[in-house]
Amino acid sequence: MALLVICSIVAAVLLVDAAVRADAVTAALLAPWPLLVLWAVYVLGVASRVRATRDGVLVQNLLRTVFVPWARVQQIRMRWQIEITLDDGSLVTCFGGPARRRPQRLGPGRTKEDANGRADDAVAALRKAKASAVNVTPVPPVRRGWDFPAIIALLVLIAWAATAVLVTRA
Numbered sequence: 001m002a003l004l005v006i007c008s009i010v011a012a013v014l015l016v017d018a019a020v021r022a023d024a025v026t027a028a029l030l031a032p033w034p035l036l037v038l039w040a041v042y043v044l045g046v047a048s049r050v051r052a053t054r055d056g057v058l059v060q061n062l063l064r065t066v067f068v069p070w071a072r073v074q075q076i077r078m079r080w081q082i083e084i085t086l087d088d089g090s091l092v093t094c095f096g097g098p099a100r101r102r103p104q105r106l107g108p109g110r111t112k113e114d115a116n117g118r119a120d121d122a123v124a125a126l127r128k129a130k131a132s133a134v135n136v137t138p139v140p141p142v143r144r145g146w147d148f149p150a151i152i153a154l155l156v157l158i159a160w161a162a163t164a165v166l167v168t169r170a
């Protein structure tokens with residue numbers, strides 16, 4: 001999230017500088033390029049996440065979303081990322097969850113929990129949410145889809161960039 005904020009500030013400064021030094025039309029022609037970088041930072045760094053709800057777990061991996069009802073979840077474990085095993089044997093890998101890191105060396109007065117507790121805490125929180133979930137019959141299906149707002153934003157930026165190229169080449 002911090003990277004997204006920093007990139008947003010840099011993009012805003014660049015566009016304001018272009019508007020001040022040249023004009024608003026030039027800034028509008030330059031705008032799609034830093035905004036495309038900003039979109040990539042958002043998709044690669046912020047959009048991937050794992051969120052537990054009352055009904056199930058929502059996994060967003062880049063531009064794909066998967067909603068898994070708790071009744072379909074058989075196992076939640078940590079390998080390199082959080083992995084959710086479904087009742088049909090399929091696996092949902094969560095790119096947006098915490099990753100298991102190499103064990104850190106412990107200095108004097110530090111405990112194992114101080115070194116790397118975040119990844120295991122996320123798995124424990126998901127297991128706790130699953131245990132407290134209400135069972136619903138019939139079991140709803142796993143819903144897979146696309147992150148349409150991010151895809152639409154990309155298409156708008158690509159169209160804007162193509163228009164800017166056509167205007168400057170004419």
